[in-house]
Amino acid sequence: MSRETFYIGMDLGTFKTSVMASNAKRSSLYTAVGWPRDHVARAMLGRDVIFGEDVVQQRMALDVVRPFNKGSLKYVPGNPEDATDIERSKHAAKLLVNHAVSLMNPPAGAAIYGVIGAPSRASIENKQVIMEAAQEAFDAVVIAAEPFTVAYGMDQLKDTVVIDIGAGTIDICPLYGAYPKDEDQVTISIGGDSVDECFLKLLQQQFPEAQVTLNMAREIKEKHGFVHDVNESAIVSLPVNGRPQKFDVTDSLKEACGSLVDPIIEGLQEVIAKFDPEFQSQLLQTVLLAGGGSQLKGLDQLVEQGLQPFCAGVNVQKVYDSCYAGAAGALKLAMNMPDDYWQKLENSGTLQQDAA
Numbered sequence: 001m002s003r004e005t006f007y008i009g010m011d012l013g014t015f016k017t018s019v020m021a022s023n024a025k026r027s028s029l030y031t032a033v034g035w036p037r038d039h040v041a042r043a044m045l046g047r048d049v050i051f052g053e054d055v056v057q058q059r060m061a062l063d064v065v066r067p068f069n070k071g072s073l074k075y076v077p078g079n080p081e082d083a084t085d086i087e088r089s090k091h092a093a094k095l096l097v098n099h100a101v102s103l104m105n106p107p108a109g110a111a112i113y114g115v116i117g118a119p120s121r122a123s124i125e126n127k128q129v130i131m132e133a134a135q136e137a138f139d140a141v142v143i144a145a146e147p148f149t150v151a152y153g154m155d156q157l158k159d160t161v162v163i164d165i166g167a168g169t170i171d172i173c174p175l176y177g178a179y180p181k182d183e184d185q186v187t188i189s190i191g192g193d194s195v196d197e198c199f200l201k202l203l204q205q206q207f208p209e210a211q212v213t214l215n216m217a218r219e220i221k222e223k224h225g226f227v228h229d230v231n232e233s234a235i236v237s238l239p240v241n242g243r244p245q246k247f248d249v250t251d252s253l254k255e256a257c258g259s260l261v262d263p264i265i266e267g268l269q270e271v272i273a274k275f276d277p278e279f280q281s282q283l284l285q286t287v288l289l290a291g292g293g294s295q296l297k298g299l300d301q302l303v304e305q306g307l308q309p310f311c312a313g314v315n316v317q318k319v320y321d322s323c324y325a326g327a328a329g330a331l332k333l334a335m336n337m338p339d340d341y342w343q344k345l346e347n348s349g350t351l352q353q354d355a356a
């Protein structure tokens with residue numbers, strides 16, 4: 001009797017991992033793993049490894065590893081001097097993938113087939129790292145470009161450019177009715193993380209008396225982040241010598257968030273310029289902003305303005321659900337692949353395959 005098949009779509013992000021399964025379950029968790037710092041922490045937490053919201057809530061008691069932080073493992077080659085860190089990150093990535101799959105409650109004994117999104121320009125070596133992380137949890141896995149999974153999920157496979165604004169990278173991918181080639185796509189090594197770092201630096205310069213961490217800067221950005229010129233202001237409460245005080249962080253926040261706009265327009269220009277000139281304006285019929293960074297207020301308007309010189313009627317949209325759009329597309333891709341293709345992958349004893 002053949003085994004039951006269970007499909008999973010996973011967006012294994014630098015910051016967040018979103019996962020969806022063919023039993024309609026879905027979940028999103030931080031791409032971070034925490035280990036209790038000492039015996040006291042272990043006793044208090046009651047577990048050896050911590051995932052999800054607890055990694056942030058309990059971080060004082062944890063050693064936290066973000067395995068794909070700053071693109072390490074994911075799109076830049078590992079630095080040999082950091083061999084221990086790389087091994088630790090690889091281990092954390094594997095535990096995280098195992099945990100994400102277990103959250104989907106796959107039926108015992110089922111064959112688990114999955115599609116995992118990776119940055120467009122992830123190297124063979126980087127994809128291998130993702131495959132290794134998936135080895136235990138899946139029977140067969142296909143890696144697909146992150147922006148492609150978003151477009152696939154939304155049936156926007158033609159005349160569209162997807163801009164996936166993640167934490168570690170911005171991936172720009174043209175869709176023209178076939179699986180995009182690596183050389184068609186552009187990955188920029190900045191994203192939400194670099195906005196947070198820039199914002200924190202500006203805050204520390206402007207308000208040296210305020211106590212603020214990178215995590216607080218990110219939370220403020222997620223709550224108030226905007227890039228357009230309307231009369232919006234961000235007033236937040238930050239501690240000064242332990243006492244909360246109000247600060248107007250509007251200018252710093254806008255400058256930090258706005259730092260993404262020029263690189264996005266330049267990356268788009270690069271993608272368009274590589275494209276057949278006869279089809280360039282057709283390609284720009286729809287520009288789809290995806291990833292957590294797409295939530296920045298006014299970003300769609302600024303990108304639309306920046307693209308006017310290239311295509312007067314360009315239509316810039318945001319995805320309907322920045323958290324799950326990638327995982328939903330990856331799941332749809334997994335479920336639409338023929339079963340014999342999956343079985344061949346499983347039987348070949350190798351997990352490594354591209355969706356191309």
Ligand SMILES: Nc1ncnc2c1ncn2[C@@H]1O[C@H](COP(=O)(O)OP(=O)(O)OP(=O)(O)O)[C@@H](O)[C@H]1O
Nearest residue numbers: 013014015016166167168169192222291292293295
């Ligand atoms: N409402 C919001 N406004 C602005 N930024 C946001 C918002 N929500 C999330 N973000 C930012 O989006 C980023 C995370 O996006 P996403 O989850 O798409 O990244 P990722 O897939 O983990 O990263 P990558 O694709 O680079 O591997 C973080 O920097 C987060 O702070």
Ligand SMILES: [Mg+2]
Nearest residue numbers: 013146166291
């Ligand atoms: Mg992503």
